[in-house]
Amino acid sequence: MIVTKDNDSSVSSFIAQLEVAFHHFDLQRCDEKTLFVTVLLKYRGQKVLCDFIYIMNQREMYGAISINEHYKHARTFIQQHFRHTLLYSDELQLARNFMNTLHFKQILHQLENEYPTFIA
Template identity: 65%
Template sequence: MKNNYFSSVPSFIQQLEVTFHNFDIERCDEKTFYITVLLKYRMHKVLCDFIYIIDQEEIYGAISINKHYEHARNFIQQHFRHVLMYSDELKLAKDFMDTIFFKRNIQLFAKKYPKFVASKNIS
């Protein structure tokens, strides 16, 4: 039996544009990498931060629960009539890892905090 939630996720994520906004290395520590992005849908946009956990076997990320989180959740609810779930956040953050903006900034992060990044395949 197909779960309706999972069948609706690809269209929601495919319609959402995630673009780089800012990277501030001072917000990071050796185990956590933060990067600020814009979630865009048509002419609407909202800021949010992705947080990536670096000290695990594989890097994974989600939307950081901070001052932008509720705005991002409301944005998804308003424009897609979808309740933002953790699995959505994981997918969005993982997809963002393929961008040049992630790759450039994780390299800056690795220069300052090489301990956990050195073993990861990031190019």
Template identity: 80%
Template sequence: MVVIKDKDSSVASFIEQLEVAFHHFDLQRCDAKTLYVTILLKYRGQKVLCDFIYIMNHQEMYGAISINEHYKHAKAFIQQHFHHTLLYSDELQLAQNFMKTVHFKRIVQQLANQFPKSFA
């Protein structure tokens, strides 16, 4: 479980209050360049599922919220609780902050074990 805090962001008040918790990881959904992690966005006892998608590009990794069946629910959750339209820059910040967690580091290790040539 991680509480996201970013004082440099223009949406810090929204990001500071949002809890991002690891929910599920399925290695079968991933490939050598794409990683999916299911997380929970939590606020005041309410929560919503969403997936972060990370794309590996030349030794760097970029992440955002995956546009799938959970996406519209995550956007509605942010709008309902924070009166804020979820922006791509918000998604990038949330995904980047999640990259600093122990859960994410374990997941990347699993991916590296599955696709060692991509991580060499």
């Protein structure tokens, strides 16, 4: 089922239909508390770039879509393909799902090498 109403409070089912593919990682954009990863959101042969931003505190890591030059395009992409307004909860889920990928684990390893106290 695709969510077709704006502001629907149910869990967004479009997430299962959307492919999130690693695109680019630049360690220079990061610091010991902030991690940026550029990904492609893909659906039926169309794609759009967006950046996930992960904020690290002492116990947990939270991720969402970074509000930058790609943000408007990502929101429009979701609206056009799924007739759904991208919610913050959707962003959190997409970023959390990406954390389970091999690319993300490799990125964390690079960040850990740069900032050894990061994953204490």
